Amino acid sequence: MIKARIIGTGSYLPEKILTNIDLEKFLDTSDEWIFSRTGIRERRVAAAGEYTSDLAVHAAHRAMEMAGVTAAEIDLIVVGTITGDFPWPATACLVQHKLGATQAAAFDISAACSGFVYALDAGMRQIQTGVARRVLVIGAEILTRIVDWQDRNTCVLFGDGAGAVVLAPSDGEAGILSTHLHADGSCWELLYQAGFGSRNPASPEGLEARLPFLKMQGNEVFKVAVRSLSEVANEALEANGVTAADLRLLIPHQANRRILEATAKRLGLADEQVFMNVERYGNTSGASIPIALDEANRAGLLREGDLVLFDAFGGGFTWASALVRW
Ligand code: UT7
Numbered sequence: 001m002i003k004a005r006i007i008g009t010g011s012y013l014p015e016k017i018l019t020n021i022d023l024e025k026f027l028d029t030s031d032e033w034i035f036s037r038t039g040i041r042e043r044r045v046a047a048a049g050e051y052t053s054d055l056a057v058h059a060a061h062r063a064m065e066m067a068g069v070t071a072a073e074i075d076l077i078v079v080g081t082i083t084g085d086f087p088w089p090a091t092a093c094l095v096q097h098k099l100g101a102t103q104a105a106a107f108d109i110s111a112a113c114s115g116f117v118y119a120l121d122a123g124m125r126q127i128q129t130g131v132a133r134r135v136l137v138i139g140a141e142i143l144t145r146i147v148d149w150q151d152r153n154t155c156v157l158f159g160d161g162a163g164a165v166v167l168a169p170s171d172g173e174a175g176i177l178s179t180h181l182h183a184d185g186s187c188w189e190l191l192y193q194a195g196f197g198s199r200n201p202a203s204p205e206g207l208e209a210r211l212p213f214l215k216m217q218g219n220e221v222f223k224v225a226v227r228s229l230s231e232v233a234n235e236a237l238e239a240n241g242v243t244a245a246d247l248r249l250l251i252p253h254q255a256n257r258r259i260l261e262a263t264a265k266r267l268g269l270a271d272e273q274v275f276m277n278v279e280r281y282g283n284t285s286g287a288s289i290p291i292a293l294d295e296a297n298r299a300g301l302l303r304e305g306d307l308v309l310f311d312a313f314g315g316g317f318t319w320a321s322a323l324v325r326w
Pocket residue numbers: 028029030033034037038113152153154156191217218219220221222225255256259283285313314315
């Protein structure tokens with residue numbers, strides 16, 4: 001089977017910064033509470049008139065530029081998102097149009113914070129089977145438009161952004177060595193958006209009940225997240241016959257610094273082996289791993305031959321990992 005490798009990374013963060021101090025002005029919260037419980041100091045907020053597909057296109061352009069790939073060469077676009085421009089059509093189709101990638105097939109993947117790793121798996125398999133030669137995999141979110149700004153339990157946690165990678169066939173050692181995807185639908189109610197789908201179609205009463213906004217039972221999610229992130233990371237290491245010490249970098253979904261520290265401790269990783277930027281962007285759901293990957297890559301933290309592990313957990317529940325030889 002053909003191995004798929006990442007030949008370019010890109011990311012885009014909206015300009016507007018919303019700090020914890022800004023939140024104190026309209027919410028019963030404090031910088032001290034938010035930072036000590038989550039490690040977040042600030043998050044980005046998309047501008048009026050800026051949509052998820054726009055963030056995705058900016059990130060995609062940067063990844064394509066690094067990869068030296070033109071829009072005409074892209075065979076497939078997969079976008080991991082739960083905050084697309086519309087419920088349908090797929091945001092990937094809007095991205096395809098904006099990029100002018102007229103030869104590309106396009107679809108979205110809905111796996112919440114695991115969306116990018118799920119999308120990476122889908123893209124990788126199209127390369128592995130020879131169906132596609134250049135695949136754009138994107139994680140893009142505008143969470144600030146689905147959070148309830150009256151709910152301090154959730155709105156302080158999330159932010160907007162996008163990250164992208166270009167996949168191509170590998171002719172050497174570099175490439176995606178494994179992916180492991182999991183789900184447990186029995187936990188759907190712990191982290192979800194109640195309206196407006198077929199269960200709760202759009203209605204004034206639904207709006208009154210704040211159904212279109214994200215709901216989360218943070219405590220419950222926290223416990224399962226730590227356990228699942230370390231289990232799926234260990235699963236990847238064991239499947240590849242390597243240990244945590246062999247990792248150059250763990251790039252986990254950036255939900256909460258305490259979750260990341262607890263996961264790193266369980267895995268026995270040193271601080272410098274774990275990439276963290278949750279302080280600056282908060283939780284950007286499906287976008288967090290490709291944004292972190294691009295920052296790590298452009299900072300020169302990854303060298304040829306390094307082992308990098310992506311590790312994600314989110315609504316569904318879904319959780320997933322991907323081990324990459326850089
Ligand atoms: O993206 C993947 C999925 N998401 C996650 O992984 C997030 C997982 N969960 C978490 O990160 C944490 O559970 C939170 C950060 C959401 C909450 O931290 P916690 O330590 O679990 O706090 P808590 O929910 O137990 O709340 C403690 C207290 C409550 O007050 P009472 O009831 O004890 O008086 C909350 O009302 O903190 C209060 N609180 C706040 N206070 C000030 C909740 N949010 C805030 C706030 N500012 N923003």
